[in-house]
Amino acid sequence: MTPCPPLSRLPTPRRLLSRFLREESGSISIEMLLILPLLFWCQMAVFVFFDAFRAESLDVKAAYTIGDALSREVNAPITPEYLDSLYVLYRLLTPHARPAMLRVTVFRFTSSDNRYHVIWSQVRGSGAARTDATLAAIRDQSLPAMFNGEVGLLVETQSRYTPAFRVGLPAFEITDMMVFQPRFAPRLCWSFGNDGPWASDGQTC
Numbered sequence: 642m643t644p645c646p647p648l649s650r651l652p653t654p655r656r657l658l659s660r661f662l663r664e665e666s667g668s669i670s671i672e673m674l675l676i677l678p679l680l681f682w683c684q685m686a687v688f689v690f691f692d693a694f695r696a697e698s699l700d701v702k703a704a705y706t707i708g709d710a711l712s713r714e715v716n717a718p719i720t721p722e723y724l725d726s727l728y729v730l731y732r733l734l735t736p737h738a739r740p741a742m743l744r745v746t747v748f749r750f751t752s753s754d755n756r757y758h759v760i761w762s763q764v765r766g767s768g769a770a771r772t773d774a775t776l777a778a779i780r781d782q783s784l785p786a787m788f789n790g791e792v793g794l795l796v797e798t799q800s801r802y803t804p805a806f807r808v809g810l811p812a813f814e815i816t817d818m819m820v821f822q823p824r825f826a827p828r829l830c831w832s833f834g835n836d837g838p839w840a841s842d843g844q845t846c
Contacts, residue, residue: 686808696737696802697815703734704817708796711745711829712821718830719745721763728765735800742766742799747829748776752789760792761831761845768799783818792828794821 707727711719728743735741746762748771757780762770776784776795787793796819803812823829831845 682808685806686810689804689806689808689810692737693802693804693810696735696800699735699737700798700800700815701817703731704796704798704819706734707731707743707745707798708794708819708821711796712794712824714823714829715825718832719763720832724763724765731798735798737800737802739803740767740801742768742797744768744771744795744797746771746776746795746797747792747831748795749790749792749828750787757784757787757793760828763831766799771795779818783820785820792823794823794829795819796821 707730710727724743724745727745728741731743732741743765744762747760748757749760750757756773757776758773759771759776762772764770784795785793797817799814799816801812801814804810833845
């Protein structure tokens with residue numbers, strides 16, 4: 642029978658802690674277990690933030706592409722089918738956009754009352770068409786200074802980005818608003834059929 646060591650030879654908590662701190666065997670494995678979750682989170686965070694910036698960039702480019710295409714129209718009016726195809730194009734250019742909104746507004750500035758007036762406004766997706774009141778609400782931050790009777794084209798896109806991983810970045814709305822000037826025609830006409838409420842010829846300009 643092995644006799645018990647004297648109490649004076651038993652390791653104290655301080656000695657045990659000191660021995661543990663000096664021990665180096667298995668330290669690499671423990672450090673890997675401690676640092677691996679942090680490295681994984683950092684990798685996911687970099688991916689999410691890069692993807693969010695990419696989504697915003699795609700939305701800006703899609704809005705510019707649609708506005709540039711509309712500004713080049715010459716004689717043919719903008720039809721519902723044409724706007725539907727632009728909405729499909731916007732969804733294809735921004736696969737992250739679920740759901741998405743495309744709003745096109747043609748407006749005119751009049752110096753007599755110093756106001757912007759909606760000529761026509763159409764929406765695809767969620768949202769409401771622009772009115773004179775909503776144009777006035779965004780005048781200072783979004784609409785440029787214009788001459789009397791000058792016509793502008795306002796293209797607005799909106800989509801919601803949802804991160805693929807939870808790394809502290811919440812879902813947010815991506816909104817872009819761009820103003821163009823018709824390049825080759827004085828204005829763009831909207832064709833809504835023979836039963837339109839604004840003109841007997843089925844067009845509003």
